[in-house]
Amino acid sequence: MTQSGIFRGTRLTALSAAVIAAVLTLSACSTEMTAGDTEQTAAATEASSLLPAxxxxxxxxxxxxxxxxxxxLEERPERVAVVSAVGVDTESLLALNAVPVFAVAKYDGEDPWLPEDLWEQVEFTEQGVAGEEISxxxxxxSEPDLIVNLQAYETFDQNRFDQLSSIAPVLxxxxxxxxWQDVLNxxxxxxxxxxxxxxxxxxxxxRIEDIKADNPEFAGKTISMVNVYGRETGASYETMPGTxxxxxxxxLxxxxxxxxxxxxxxxxxEISDEMVGLIDADVVLVGILGDTGAYFTDQPLFQQIPAVAEGRTVITEGDEAQDFTWGLTRAGILGKLWALDTFEDLATQALS
Structure with a gap:
């Protein structure tokens, strides 16, 4: 099962701040600005066809x-190429009302939370596969002046960096x-x-605080979220500590x-057969992302889980599962905001 980049904490910690500081280091500059410097700074703040001011x-x-x-980066970039197939980088850029000149069209921009008016402005797209580098x-x-890969796979190495940095500066x-907060920042x-x-x-x-205030019954309840893919891939436990x-x-x-x-x-x-019973909790949310999840949800090991037997499990399938589960567990800021409302409804349903 290949699912890169899912073991990350949500809140910005001192370590997260250090990551950002390490990625971005301002070049030393004089405290005295000439007229020419002022003009250059003003030009750098202007909106381009792809970026807001x-x-x-x-x-x-x-x-x-x-x-x-x-x-x-000698000056503010205007043509940003996003080269990660995960999608969080592209989504984060769109959330800032900025349009990449190049993006990986793994999902063809069909996610319901993507702003269509911005996605349609992407000049260059290429199909990508999670875990594989783009040509x-x-x-x-696409003639970028900045290449973004803030969700880099383990395959990214010195050779890849040298290859990309010969095209444009690399973030x-x-x-x-x-x-996902680190990516946005x-x-x-x-x-x-x-x-x-x-x-x-x-x-x-x-939005988190609003949902928490509206649903005090969530407090102290345990929860498990599971994604079920095709039989060859299996199922994964999505609420592991640190994700x-x-x-x-x-x-919440x-x-x-x-x-x-x-x-x-x-x-x-990954949920092996001997671990199926471990997904029990006060609330269990299961998303079927493959053509069928019956091989997992119909098995006696699953049916015997107390949360399943007692009706505290909600299973989603098809587009609903794809959009909600992917939005909450794999997407960036836009997908997570979109999925929160569905999460609230499903969790409430399970507890009722």
């Missing part, structure tokens, strides 16, 4: 640090060390849209059952 807080040149070397030639053809972070800093990024995160936090999803449900008042700590992190939460 800058806020005037990020100073360029901006050095982008990675474990593989540094690249420098450098295709990226170069990089390891997927397993980067939360890094993009905001790099594109001179820090306030816009902070406002999006604040919008999410406010974005676990942090979201905890922020839920707690993780003790068994959540028993799923092996190195297997990305």
């Amino acid at each position: 800058g806020e005037g807080t990020t100073e360029y040149p901006l050095t982008l640090e990675t474990p593989f070397g540094e690249t420098v 450098a030639e295709s990226i170069a053809a 990089y972070a390891d997927a397993e060390e980067t939360s 890094s993009l905001g800093k790099t594109l001179d849209l820090e306030t816009a990024a902070a406002e999006k995160i604040a919008e999410f936090d406010a 974005d999803t676990a942090a979201i449900v905890e922020s 008042g839920f707690t993780l059952p003790e068994n959540a700590y028993k799923f092996p992190e190195e297997e990305y939460g």
